Amino acid sequence: MAVTAVAGRRAPRRSSRSKKPFSWTDPSVYFVALLLIATMLAPVVYIILGGFRTNAEITTDPAGLPTTWQTQNYLDVLTGSTFWQQVANSTIVALATTAGVVTLGLMTSFIIARYRFWGRGAMYALFAAGLMFPLTVAITPLYILVKTLGLMNTLPGVILPQIGFGIPLTIIILVPFVRAIPDEIQEAASIDGCSRLGFFWRMVLPLAMPGVITVAILTFIQSWNGYLLPLFILNREETFTLPLGVQAFASEYSVDTAKVLAFTSLSMIPALVFFSLFQRRIVGGLTGAVKG
Amino acid sequence: MSETQHESVRLAPDPTPGLTKVGGDTPVVSPPARRRRRKGIGWAARLEIALMTGPTLIVFLSFVILPVAMAAYYGFFSWQGYGPAEDFVGLRNYLLIFEDSTFIDALRHNGIIVVLSLLLQGPAAILLALLLNRQMRGQTLIRVLVFIPYVIAEVVVGTGWSLMLHGEGVVNAVLGKIGLGWLQNDWLADPKIAIWTLMGILTWKYIGFAVILFLAGLQGIPEELTEAAAIDGASYWQIQRRITLPLLGPTIRIWAFLSMIGALQLFDLVYIIWGQYVAATAGTSTMATYMVANGRNAGEYGYGNAVAVVLFFISLFAALLYQRFILRRDTEGAITGGRR
Numbered sequence: 001m002a003v004t005a006v007a008g009r010r011a012p013r014r015s016s017r018s019k020k021p022f023s024w025t026d027p028s029v030y031f032v033a034l035l036l037i038a039t040m041l042a043p044v045v046y047i048i049l050g051g052f053r054t055n056a057e058i059t060t061d062p063a064g065l066p067t068t069w070q071t072q073n074y075l076d077v078l079t080g081s082t083f084w085q086q087v088a089n090s091t092i093v094a095l096a097t098t099a100g101v102v103t104l105g106l107m108t109s110f111i112i113a114r115y116r117f118w119g120r121g122a123m124y125a126l127f128a129a130g131l132m133f134p135l136t137v138a139i140t141p142l143y144i145l146v147k148t149l150g151l152m153n154t155l156p157g158v159i160l161p162q163i164g165f166g167i168p169l170t171i172i173i174l175v176p177f178v179r180a181i182p183d184e185i186q187e188a189a190s191i192d193g194c195s196r197l198g199f200f201w202r203m204v205l206p207l208a209m210p211g212v213i214t215v216a217i218l219t220f221i222q223s224w225n226g227y228l229l230p231l232f233i234l235n236r237e238e239t240f241t242l243p244l245g246v247q248a249f250a251s252e253y254s255v256d257t258a259k260v261l262a263f264t265s266l267s268m269i270p271a272l273v274f275f276s277l278f279q280r281r282i283v284g285g286l287t288g289a290v291k292g
Numbered sequence: 293m294s295e296t297q298h299e300s301v302r303l304a305p306d307p308t309p310g311l312t313k314v315g316g317d318t319p320v321v322s323p324p325a326r327r328r329r330r331k332g333i334g335w336a337a338r339l340e341i342a343l344m345t346g347p348t349l350i351v352f353l354s355f356v357i358l359p360v361a362m363a364a365y366y367g368f369f370s371w372q373g374y375g376p377a378e379d380f381v382g383l384r385n386y387l388l389i390f391e392d393s394t395f396i397d398a399l400r401h402n403g404i405i406v407v408l409s410l411l412l413q414g415p416a417a418i419l420l421a422l423l424l425n426r427q428m429r430g431q432t433l434i435r436v437l438v439f440i441p442y443v444i445a446e447v448v449v450g451t452g453w454s455l456m457l458h459g460e461g462v463v464n465a466v467l468g469k470i471g472l473g474w475l476q477n478d479w480l481a482d483p484k485i486a487i488w489t490l491m492g493i494l495t496w497k498y499i500g501f502a503v504i505l506f507l508a509g510l511q512g513i514p515e516e517l518t519e520a521a522a523i524d525g526a527s528y529w530q531i532q533r534r535i536t537l538p539l540l541g542p543t544i545r546i547w548a549f550l551s552m553i554g555a556l557q558l559f560d561l562v563y564i565i566w567g568q569y570v571a572a573t574a575g576t577s578t579m580a581t582y583m584v585a586n587g588r589n590a591g592e593y594g595y596g597n598a599v600a601v602v603l604f605f606i607s608l609f610a611a612l613l614y615q616r617f618i619l620r621r622d623t624e625g626a627i628t629g630g631r632r
Contacts, residue, residue, distance in 0.1 A: 036434070037437050062462040128351065140366075168352075
């Protein structure tokens with residue numbers, strides 16, 4: 001595929017360089033783009049379409065299209081209570097985690113970026129080192145800790161550790177944002193009678209918004225998709241989040257492939273909708289983070 | 293500036309002073325009496341620092357640092373996960389780990405995954421980012437679509453791909469239909485192929501993240517530079533090689549770092565697709581799946597924690613090497629303590 005990309009790229013450059021250096025309308029470019037989209041989307045489309053088929057169809061002709069468009073699989077999932085219960089659980093967990101990570105992360109980033117005090121560098125290093133601690137390393141003791149706190153099979157038992165593990169990346173992304181706000185703005189604000197905290201609310205919060213939104217989206221998606229932590233903490237079916245639900249469903253109905261596919265495709269819709277609403281912000285936010 | 297430098301040099305050797313202060317609510321504020329006059333930090337500022345970093349530190353220390361420390365502690369015990377850990381075995385767990393060929397295999401798989409992730413995803417993602425950075429119809433749509441696999445849960449990806457890749461799955465069926473029957477394989481179980489299958493799924497899932505990151509980096513490159521070079525007669529590829537790539541360097545190095553750490557800690561996809569037993573025989577087991585299989589699932593929590601510690605030190609070692617030799621000029625201060 002890379003080879004096609006190369007070939008497709010050279011031709012239009014040579015012909016149009018002198019006039020419009022960056023115009024690029026060669027059909028082969030669109031061909032490469034289409035190929036790319038097809039590769040990225042084919043599995044997703046297969047999962048969604050598979051939900052509209054019958055098991056017999058899937059077994060005899062795995063690669064075919066639905067002939068009769070069975071909606072029964074989807075209706076079964078949507079009218080059952082487990083799916084909605086799991087959607088609710090996942091939503092609560094993801095929203096609470098995001099709110100916690102953003103609030104704590106932004107406040108701490110503000111302090112690290114804007115205050116000079118003993119231990120500031122060390123504090124930043126501590127959080128940055130947190131990037132090295134994967135959830136995987138800590139999972140067994142975390143399970144014991146959550147059990148000791150009496151939070152087993154509760155959503156806070158998942159939310160609190162997720163906030164903890166979300167903080168390092170948040171701080172790494174947000175500190176450059178807050179630091180990039182020119183000192184002159186702060187001086188001007190303070191001349192106008194704005195306290196440091198007022199500056200935080202009135203200037204830092206709006207100016208760091210692109211970074212905040214990036215962090216919020218990444219945290220939300222990560223929490224929504226989280227698997228290992230819920231696997232250890234949530235053992236009762238009524239507390240399951242969607243990923244656990246998908247797996248439980250897949251093993252419970254392992255012979256009913258079509259239904260599994262229906263359940264699976266329904267479970268990815270919320271994250272997809274959420275992402276497409278905010279995708280522009282993600283690119284914008286990452287630009288700031290990387291340049292910072 | 294020289295002030296800051298002096299301060300950071302002094303702090304650098306002790307990167308985790310908060311460790312000893314678990315549970316304290318104002319860990320950062322107390323020391324600076326000596327500096328107060330010179331720096332002009334008043335009590336109000338100190339209160340602000342305490343209030344705005346205290347909760348973060350509490351959550352971070354108790355749910356990240358404390359469990360990691362606990363893992364280090366339990367790693368020295370033979371412990372089944374209940375009651376107090378009493379059977380102190382010293383370094384025996386660690387010796388067992390490195391004598392176990394299954395672990396060495398898993399470690400080797402991790403190494404392969406790290407290298408192949410960089411080699412497969414890096415160049416492809418750079419080319420795609422260059423492609424998507426051009427003015428073209430449907431650009432926004434394509435960007436969204438490329439990122440979609442990254443947004444989908446590992447469980448969904450794993451469930452979906454294992455349904456598609458098994459012997460009678462859709463992948464083999466399509467290959468048969470388009471006359472490539474000789475390419476049909478047991479994608480998941482054949483030890484010669486499974487790791488490449490895994491790499492394919494990983495590339496599919498995570499390349500969108502690299503592309504978005506690189507796109508963000510490309511947008512930060514001033515157009516004047518490439519325009520000037522074009523006026524001077526540089527070809528498209530000369531411009532990319534001499535101007536775009538060097539300026540994209542910091543972004544690429546950060547991505548490579550994230551990719552490396554992610555590959556070392558890979559768990560979800562392998563565990564979901566292959567499960568704990570098949571992963572080892574199919575040649576896709578990682579240190580993390582080894583840890584869960586031989587720790588929690590085997591009821592040997594002490595041993596599992598020792599594996600976690602080994603995994604951590606290998607990641608840390610790789611990260612520090614990378615920081616020291618490659619990343620240093622980009623993320624000044626991320627690990628070395630705010631040096632500017």
